[in-house]
Amino acid sequence: MKPVFTRTTGLTDKPFHYCPGCTHGIIHRLIAEVMVEMGILDTTIGVSPVGCTYNNYEYFACDMVQAAHGRAPAVGTAIKRVHPDNMVFTYQGDGDLAAIGAAEIVHAAARGEKISTFFVNNAVYGMTSGQMAPTTLVGQVTTTSPFGRRPEFEGYPINVSEMIATLRGAVYVERVAVNDFAHISKAKKAIRKAFRVQQEGLGFSMVEILSTCPTNWGKDPVASLRWMEDAMFKQYPLGVYRGQELEV
Amino acid sequence: MPRVEFDEERCKGCGLCVSVCPQKIIALQKDKLNSKGFHPAGVVDMDRCTGCTMCATICPDVVITVYR
């Protein structure tokens, strides 16, 4: 009898600080496993965001830098320009990437920066306690949209993958989810593909990962996964938005 | 015989593993608290474990090791 599932060496030994049932931890594990399996843990430099995962530099075993809110793509751009032979990824939430850092992500993608962005979309600000995010669904109640997001007042959610996919420099864009075994396996494949696209020097790659926030959604962890499937999948259809044809 | 090990100290008792186990053999241990104050998950009937890794795959805290 041998171990068929063990904690990856791509993660440090530090326990995650996330709330019970928060799926950030799954996404961390997938990225870490891919780094180890691809043999790139020793050459990868990751960029941490501001938000709940501000200190994921303590969790990933590769070299890490923590960036100001929204600026990870700018920071990652420069690191890649200094070390073009290294792998560079940014890990960003929806407030970080789609609100305060909207300019940085668009331009890093447009420039075709050879970095990979893992964009975690849980439709809410987590760390600051449940405010409306750019990706909050119409009708979704948050601490700053207490009556539910009203399009006439708070506007509409941003579909980031669809938007980034319009940019020529973005060669691979896919939206995945971590709600069940099959989707988690697909998410891991997408993360690997993003790194492979970077390794081949093809351009910018982004994987949007639908994730849960049980605490700020006010739902238990299992109910949160169901809400992701029932509500988020409608607004944010899973699939490849750019680079379907890429064989890497 | 397949089996799973839970690092109970790191478990936050979120119950995602309980919900995905096809054999329905995982439960939160209501009579036990870890140092974080959570009821850790555990296997009630290890003989029925198939080592499918579904629990480990969904676990957000990477506390499960699977042997097969």
Add this chain to the structure above:
Amino acid sequence: MSNRVLMKGNEVIAEAAVRAGCRHYFGYPITPQTEVMHYMAKRMPEVGGTMLQAESEVAAINMVYGASAAGARVMTTSSSPGISLKQEGFSYIAGAELPAVVVNVVRSGPGLGGILPAQGDYFQATKGGGHGDYRNIVLAPASIQELYELTVEAFNLADRYRMLALVLGDGALGQMMEPVAFRETEPIERVEKPWALTGRKGRAEHNTVQSIYIEADVMEAFNAKLQAKYADVTARETRVETVDCEGAEVILTAFGLTSRICRNVMHLAAKEGIKVGLVRPITLWPFPSQTYADIAAQPSVKAFLDIELNCGQMVEDVRLAVNGAKPVHFHGRTGGNLPTQQEILELVRQLAGRSAT
């Protein structure tokens, strides 16, 4: 051995950076310093470097943060409103203890202001527009030659102290041409950067660069460490030029190009028998407070007259340094206007107790 060439200030900034070993430049266009980017766009490829035009000043300074974290010598340049946008990055660079060089070719403000020369960013440069208890080394050149030398030196200081070194140029300095004599080799200090992000490449531990200190005691200990470093910089790196202060009746004080107007006033005053000295801080932070205190203690000195292209900024530090020992007067012009020698001379006469001629 040196070659004297006539060059524009903004181009000298760029060339100085290249000669100092800077191979990564990130910028965003803004008058009156954009020629730095133009020069870098052509020059960097020649030396295997990178000039990247960022989407904003905010992105540019965060690119500086990234490149510095990766161990590179890196620079961005801008002008006043652009520097305002970079303040977030300044604070993070201080919090992560990263070396970086920034040049501000100052224009007049506030707001969009004007594109003509000014010194209205003294507060911003020395007191910091960003959040938290941090300092930047601030260098204030008064000629194109000094602009070159201090830009090179800024890279050494930044690496030595893992700090942001800011070169604060008067608006005119970037635009004017003067002869500059480049050294055959630059005095580049090579500093090991074991903290830099390179990929682990076999290192036992991963390197992390960050500015977060969640625990109260950890944050306080980090602030104490920063303050100790700043005290060290103050002790070692304070630079000031004094001219003819011995036995002077009136001490003119100014930084940057304004000091050159003051030098001419000194000659005019001397012809009238008024002995005038000059104190020109070269580092605006650390500020040469002791020099002012020492000169204020001289019995011959009746008063200080501070001349700036703003509404009175450095004068606050001069007053703190003089600490009431002698009166400190101020005369400033703004909007791109310069004080004339005659208007300064008239004030000098009054302070020296001479009746107007």
